[in-house]
Amino acid sequence: MGQIISRVISDTAQVKNVITTLVTQSFQSAALVLAYVAVLLSTSLPLTLMALVVAPLVIGALQPLLKRLRRGYRRLGDDYGEMTSVLQEAVSGVRLVKAFRAEPYEEGRFLDASGRYSEGLMRITRVAFLSQPITEFLGTLVAVAILWIGARMVLVGGTLQPSQLIAFLVIVMRLLQPMKQLSQIPTTAQQALAASDRLFEVLDSPTELMLDRGTKTVSGFYDALVFDGVSFAYETEPVLADIDLTARKGEVVALVGPSGAGKSTLVDIIPRFYEPTAGRILVDGIDTREIALPSLRSLTGIVSQDTVLFNDTVRNNIAYGAAERFTDEQIVAAARAANAHGFISELPHGYETILGERGTRLSGGQRQRIAIARALLIDPPILILDDATSALDTESERLVQEAIDRLLAGRTVFVIAHRLSTVIHADQILVLDRGRIVERGTHHDLIAKRGAYFRLHSLQFRDERISSSPRATPAEV
Numbered sequence: 001m002g003q004i005i006s007r008v009i010s011d012t013a014q015v016k017n018v019i020t021t022l023v024t025q026s027f028q029s030a031a032l033v034l035a036y037v038a039v040l041l042s043t044s045l046p047l048t049l050m051a052l053v054v055a056p057l058v059i060g061a062l063q064p065l066l067k068r069l070r071r072g073y074r075r076l077g078d079d080y081g082e083m084t085s086v087l088q089e090a091v092s093g094v095r096l097v098k099a100f101r102a103e104p105y106e107e108g109r110f111l112d113a114s115g116r117y118s119e120g121l122m123r124i125t126r127v128a129f130l131s132q133p134i135t136e137f138l139g140t141l142v143a144v145a146i147l148w149i150g151a152r153m154v155l156v157g158g159t160l161q162p163s164q165l166i167a168f169l170v171i172v173m174r175l176l177q178p179m180k181q182l183s184q185i186p187t188t189a190q191q192a193l194a195a196s197d198r199l200f201e202v203l204d205s206p207t208e209l210m211l212d213r214g215t216k217t218v219s220g221f222y223d224a225l226v227f228d229g230v231s232f233a234y235e236t237e238p239v240l241a242d243i244d245l246t247a248r249k250g251e252v253v254a255l256v257g258p259s260g261a262g263k264s265t266l267v268d269i270i271p272r273f274y275e276p277t278a279g280r281i282l283v284d285g286i287d288t289r290e291i292a293l294p295s296l297r298s299l300t301g302i303v304s305q306d307t308v309l310f311n312d313t314v315r316n317n318i319a320y321g322a323a324e325r326f327t328d329e330q331i332v333a334a335a336r337a338a339n340a341h342g343f344i345s346e347l348p349h350g351y352e353t354i355l356g357e358r359g360t361r362l363s364g365g366q367r368q369r370i371a372i373a374r375a376l377l378i379d380p381p382i383l384i385l386d387d388a389t390s391a392l393d394t395e396s397e398r399l400v401q402e403a404i405d406r407l408l409a410g411r412t413v414f415v416i417a418h419r420l421s422t423v424i425h426a427d428q429i430l431v432l433d434r435g436r437i438v439e440r441g442t443h444h445d446l447i448a449k450r451g452a453y454f455r456l457h458s459l460q461f462r463d464e465r466i467s468s469s470p471r472a473t474p475a476e477v
Contacts, residue, residue, distance in 0.1 A: 029178035072124040083113040217295040221381035229279035254423035257432035301380035309359030338373035
């Protein structure tokens with residue numbers, strides 16, 4: 001994250017500032033150089049040609065230094081990105097830092113990252129400063145050579161008048177300043193070139209839409225969503241293996257199992273956040289890889305435990321990405337259905353209240369109800385609920401659950417649940433373990449089997465009874 005922020009903000013600013021400076025300076029200096037060279041050509045053609053031949057040699061001598069500068073500026077950009085990443089993590093996780101008294105640890109991480117950046121900056125500055133004395137030394141050698149050859153042309157060959165030599169040298173001295181400025185441009189440009197390299201790595205990376213090979217569009221979801229032998233692996237690490245399931249329109253499919261069983265990955269494959277490494281997913285008989293991404297994702301809505309809100313108005317957070325498509329009445333209706341209209345009305349500016357970064361003005365339950373209103377507004381036929389009530393207090397959970405019950409109506413729903421009490425009425429319950437479906441059926445069927453689901457259910461409700469017992473002690477729990 002820090003690397004991306006650094007490339008988008010810092011590298012863009014460096015490219016802009018350096019290029020604007022270089023363009024104005026280059027035009028001015030180049031115009032002066034051309035004018036002076038024209039005068040020099042009219043004064044002495046041999047001396048001018050000699051100077052013009054030597055100039056490329058001077059530039060060539062600087063190439064190793066320029067390449068080193070460019071590599072150094074690129075490393076410096078990476079170090080700046082790491083420093084930004086450490087800072088971003090510390091700021092976003094400030095509550096955790098305070099809770100664990102980890103301020104010294106985070107300070108040490110930042111000092112290490114900023115120290116690497118500072119050391120790199122000092123190294124590259126020393127190299128950059130070398131270019132100016134080298135350029136001036138080589139320029140002085142050229143001037144001395146011109147003086148020596150010109151003097152011989154006056155004293156020995158008689159092909160040059162003393163007045164012409166003096167005029168030539170005066171113009172050469174006037175030429176040194178714009179030439180010096182032009183000679184510094186390659187050195188200065190290395191920072192912009194290194195920044196542009198990092199920036200274009202991001203800009204030239206193909207987007208999902210560019211890589212998408214889907215061409216079909218779908219207008220809705222009418223029959224069933226089918227997983228047909230779906231497997232998925234992160235590089236070489238298998239996550240899902242041979243998943244077969246059919247979710248018909250209007251069904252609720254619950255996914256349960258231990259952490260790391262592959263539940264979130266399974267639902268992430270539906271809107272093609274990931275592509276299956278084997279098998280296929282069919283929506284009404286069409287392979288999802290054949291469906292254009294915008295069309296496929298218009299079928300799905302997601303409400304997760306970690307609700308993402310933006311530093312924008314309540315209205316724009318509910319109508320996220322499509323504010324112009326919905327009227328105020330539609331947004332208010334979605335908020336009412338999500339049990340959110342009450343607290344929104346009490347905010348300082350109602351639906352025009354700015355929520356702050358990540359919705360910090362709201363409680364967890366209020367953020368969840370905003371997310372549910374967002375899903376209700378787009379009215380998706382396929383809904384993904386990722387443990388949306390697990391982190392809420394009893395009253396917030398009741399309000400959120402009421403809103404979810406309205407959200408479920410008429411939709412095909414995939415529910416990831418750690419609290420099994422929330423999935424008792426699901427049409428299908430899939431028990432996942434190590435990426436495989438080890439059991440499936442209704443709640444009553446799975447309880448009767450007395451298998452993995454029964455063990456999870458018994459363990460969870462035993463823990464709940466112990467934690468709710470007024471006599472429970474820490475040792476008993």
